Amino acid sequence: MDNTIDAVLPEECIAAIISLTSPPDACRYSLLSRIFRSAAAWDLVWEGFLPPDYQQIISQSESSVSSLLNVLPKKDLYFHLCRNPILIGNGNMSFSIDKSSGKKCYMLGARQLFVIWGDNTLYWKWVSSAESPVLAQSRFSEVAHLIQVCWFHMGGRFETKILSPNTKYGAYFVYTLVEDHFSGLDYPVKVSIEFENENEGNATNEAYLLPDTPEGLNAQVPRWREDMWLEVEIGEFFNGQVDRVVKMQLRETEVLNWKSGLVVHGIELRPKE
Structure with missing residues (x-):
């Protein structure tokens, strides 16, 4: 790009042009010159990168969080939502945005999932995330600890109308293990994703839950996340x-076989490149 543009066009025109690009492009353009750096920080630019209904979503969070977010410059708000998921609704679901695209990401907390035998204290224990004996800290108030089951079955449902349209999403099971106190998790689990009452998108695969599982087994294997939880892909749609x-x-x-020592954080839906 010709660096003389900033001497010809007013800053508001440069901001309007940058708003037609993408968040990564806006960050790159801000390095070109002082006026580009100023234009790339305009609310006009970052308002367009945020989801159209972001204000409605933020209003579902706690009033103190909502008040704080509403006064941030739009660029600061954008990157805050990338790095800091907010709890919405009843506190059992979180919202954030994808850093490179601004598209919506959601996580269903463990309490938002269906867990077979989850209400039986012989098999599952619901504990405060602050009292959970694992290092990874949950964004939700509770996590589900697997005491022991031989019949493992859990999952979640999600209405796609609140996701970003025309987007390929991946669904990821987010969890961890109680160190030195897990067993029976060597075998793969069946993972499936489908549209309710439809055949399209119906796919069943296998996934391993142990972090040291080698790749190349014709099944999904877990990986460590930056937040110190494990995740394994359930599928995509x-x-x-x-x-x-x-x-x-x-x-x-x-x-x-008897399985124990699993700690469930939730299921996350986020865009795939």
């Missing part, structure tokens, strides 16, 4: 213009 309900499940009901 394309969110078009039609409102649907996507259903995600994890199941191990064939080997029927």
Whole structure:
């Protein structure tokens, strides 16, 4: 780009042009010159990168959080939402945005999932995340600890109408293990994702839950996240213009060995490149 542009065009025109690009481009343009750096920080630019309904979503968070976010410059708000998921609704779901695209990311907390035998204290224990004996800190108030089950089955449902349209999403099971106190998790679990009451998008695969599982086993393997939780992919789907309900499940009901030591954080939906 010709660096003489900033001597010809007013700053508001440069800001309008940058707003037609992308968040990574806006950051790159800010390095060209002083006026480009100023124009790339305009609210006009970053308002367009935020989801269209971001104000409505923020209003679902706690009033103190909502008040703080509403006074931030739009660029600061954008990067805050990239780095700091906010709790919305009943506090069992979180919202953030993808750093490179501004598209929506959601996580269903463990309390928002269906957990077979989850209300039986012989098999599952719901504990405060602050009291959980694992190093990874949950963004939600509670996590689910697996005491012991031989029939493992859990999952979640999500209405696609609140996701970013025309976007391919991945669904990820987010969890960790109680160090030196887990067992029976060597076998893969069946993972599936489908649109409710439809055949499209129905796919069942296998996934391993132990972090030291080698790749190349024709199954999904977990990876460590920056927040020190583990995640394994359940599947992917394309969110078009039609409102649907996507259903995600994890199941191990064939080997029927006793399993224990799993700590469930939730299921995350985020855009895939």
